[in-house]
Amino acid sequence: MNTASASLRDAHQARRRREVVTPEGIALPFHVASRSARAGALMIDFLLLLVVSITVSIVIRNMTQGAFDAGEPENSTGAAEFLYVLGTLFWFLLWNGYFIALEMGPRGATLGKRMLGIRVASHDGGRLTAEAVLARNLLRDIELFLPLTILLLGLIFAAAGEDFGWSLWSATIWFLIFMLFPFFNRDALRAGDLIAGTWVVDAPKAKLAAALSTEGAARGGSSTVTGAEYRFSEEELAVYGEYELQTLERVLRDDRPEAMEAVHEAICRKIGWNPGAGDERAFLEAFYAQLRARLEGGMRFGKRKKDKFDASG
Amino acid sequence: MKAPILSTLFGKQDVAAPPDIEAATLRSDRFRLEREQDWARLEDILARIEKGRLRGISDDDVLALPTLYRTAASSLAVARETSLDAATLAYLDSLVQRAWFQVYGPREGFFAWMRRFLGGGLSRSIREIWLDSCIALFVMIAGTITGWLLVMRDQEWYYSLVPTQFADSRMPGASRETLLRTLEVEESAAGMSAFAAYLFQNNAGVSILAFALGFAFGVPTLLLLVHNMAVLGALLWLYWDAGLLWPFVAWLGVHGTTELFAILLAGAAGLHIGRKMAFPGTRGIMAAAAEAGQRGAQVMVGVVLMLVFAAILEAFPRQLAGTETRFILGSFMLVFWLVYFYAFRRDRDIAPESVRA
Numbered sequence: 194m195n196t197a198s199a200s201l202r203d204a205h206q207a208r209r210r211r212e213v214v215t216p217e218g219i220a221l222p223f224h225v226a227s228r229s230a231r232a233g234a235l236m237i238d239f240l241l242l243l244v245v246s247i248t249v250s251i252v253i254r255n256m257t258q259g260a261f262d263a264g265e266p267e268n269s270t271g272a273a274e275f276l277y278v279l280g281t282l283f284w285f286l287l288w289n290g291y292f293i294a295l296e297m298g299p300r301g302a303t304l305g306k307r308m309l310g311i312r313v314a315s316h317d318g319g320r321l322t323a324e325a326v327l328a329r330n331l332l333r334d335i336e337l338f339l340p341l342t343i344l345l346l347g348l349i350f351a352a353a354g355e356d357f358g359w360s361l362w363s364a365t366i367w368f369l370i371f372m373l374f375p376f377f378n379r380d381a382l383r384a385g386d387l388i389a390g391t392w393v394v395d396a397p398k399a400k401l402a403a404a405l406s407t408e409g410a411a412r413g414g415s416s417t418v419t420g421a422e423y424r425f426s427e428e429e430l431a432v433y434g435e436y437e438l439q440t441l442e443r444v445l446r447d448d449r450p451e452a453m454e455a456v457h458e459a460i461c462r463k464i465g466w467n468p469g470a471g472d473e474r475a476f477l478e479a480f481y482a483q484l485r486a487r488l489e490g491g492m493r494f495g496k497r498k499k500d501k502f503d504a505s506g
Numbered sequence: 507m508k509a510p511i512l513s514t515l516f517g518k519q520d521v522a523a524p525p526d527i528e529a530a531t532l533r534s535d536r537f538r539l540e541r542e543q544d545w546a547r548l549e550d551i552l553a554r555i556e557k558g559r560l561r562g563i564s565d566d567d568v569l570a571l572p573t574l575y576r577t578a579a580s581s582l583a584v585a586r587e588t589s590l591d592a593a594t595l596a597y598l599d600s601l602v603q604r605a606w607f608q609v610y611g612p613r614e615g616f617f618a619w620m621r622r623f624l625g626g627g628l629s630r631s632i633r634e635i636w637l638d639s640c641i642a643l644f645v646m647i648a649g650t651i652t653g654w655l656l657v658m659r660d661q662e663w664y665y666s667l668v669p670t671q672f673a674d675s676r677m678p679g680a681s682r683e684t685l686l687r688t689l690e691v692e693e694s695a696a697g698m699s700a701f702a703a704y705l706f707q708n709n710a711g712v713s714i715l716a717f718a719l720g721f722a723f724g725v726p727t728l729l730l731l732v733h734n735m736a737v738l739g740a741l742l743w744l745y746w747d748a749g750l751l752w753p754f755v756a757w758l759g760v761h762g763t764t765e766l767f768a769i770l771l772a773g774a775a776g777l778h779i780g781r782k783m784a785f786p787g788t789r790g791i792m793a794a795a796a797e798a799g800q801r802g803a804q805v806m807v808g809v810v811l812m813l814v815f816a817a818i819l820e821a822f823p824r825q826l827a828g829t830e831t832r833f834i835l836g837s838f839m840l841v842f843w844l845v846y847f848y849a850f851r852r853d854r855d856i857a858p859e860s861v862r863a
Contacts, residue, residue: 390796
């Protein structure tokens, strides 16, 4: 069973959880986006920009060549100049405008961020303003583009055998300082986030799963396969708490036969039943529905049982 | 061994049959099934807003959005206390969060923002960083004088200060004629727009750098300003030495008043951030940095716009007009920016929104 990895994931998730209180007084949970997701999003955006700008540059160069090849020199220098201006402006707008325009949009995320399900939000729970998006993206220039350019140039010079040592080292250190910045604060803020008062959070798009208590054996307690009816006594249900209930829910929703068999066996052993075979799902559905009814009943009276070690339920 | 009823009843969203509420044995599931259609409607509206298809949303939906959001939010609050269905809770968390982003999200489009920005927002931000602007001005003047004095004492300084792209013919010991030629009026405008585009990109890069370096408590911003202005001081000395100070100032001033002003503001915006981080006052350093950063970002958009002006001025009127025209144009631009930034005030923007409506 992969309960160990699941609980590790839960612990990781809990560490990234922050709460923002809405004006309605509801504490909304936010999860700080993982650093790997952000790095991945950045790489996707970066690749996208590189591909687009290089393609456009090649097209413009070919057009310039074409302008020179075709006829009169005065006209063609004018055309070439126009193309150069176009290229320069395009480059500037693309690399500075891409992040700003997309993050100002309703989804607050670039294409890379959308793919990885994260978005930019205001750190204090207020509105994400246009100014904040501008500020966080202007800082991107010194955090990333500048040291990267120096590094690339340095590597090219170094490959050509020229001495570029000092600035290569300083560019590397510069780059590392900003890249490591998110690792030294709780909310994984980069320098731009700090300046703009923003942060990057998970933007999950959960689908509404089916209600488990309307289906199968959860409904009446009887199996549709064998017709057997599962009824559990108060003592049998009292062994588990909310944590186990949610693990069971996950197993039922995943619907993997081998996992269900293992859980079925574990529950039977715990409550002293003889594990049968072939009707695991109906058993688990019935157990789930009755355990949940018991725990929710307790909740209504203010009694909660966290997990099987919790003696209060 | 999945029961068939599972996949058919609620598996698909577009089968909008009312849910079989009586079939649910659990009270919390009945609660959920009663409200699930409102949630689906909210989700549908959100999906369309997020895709930017605002025209596809009917007036009814727009009006319903806040209500649906509050319904979903209160459902979430109730579900947290009564339901142990982790999937439903996760769904509601995500739904309410998405709705919250749209309901409390930015409400103005790019053009509305631009109008507010040009019609007072920019001027206000620039007035708010007046102290930093004064510091930047002082540092820039000091840098110019330093450059001048250094080169006057020892001409070797010229070569270490001025980048090689300027030092082609403009070097100490060059004859008056050579220097005069660098200030000459060009005969045609060919190649000028390419030059302007290059200048704009270059200057915008320097300004963004000056702003962004303010992050390190403003120190690198100051160094950058001093260095850039020392170059200017060195060039000024060179032309003064050849008796060409007046034509040089006019030549520089056409775009220089705009460009130097822009660099001053970029440096001031950077300093502002550095200063607010070093002395955050009564608030936390995070809040202070965020406020200063957002103000600085507004100034920077203004700086980029000014640099567009500067590049156009630099490429065309400077190269094509004589000394007097250059001088008048430069002074006019300076007065224009000063009036726009410091004398142009609109009470409308200072008044709260309720008064405006």
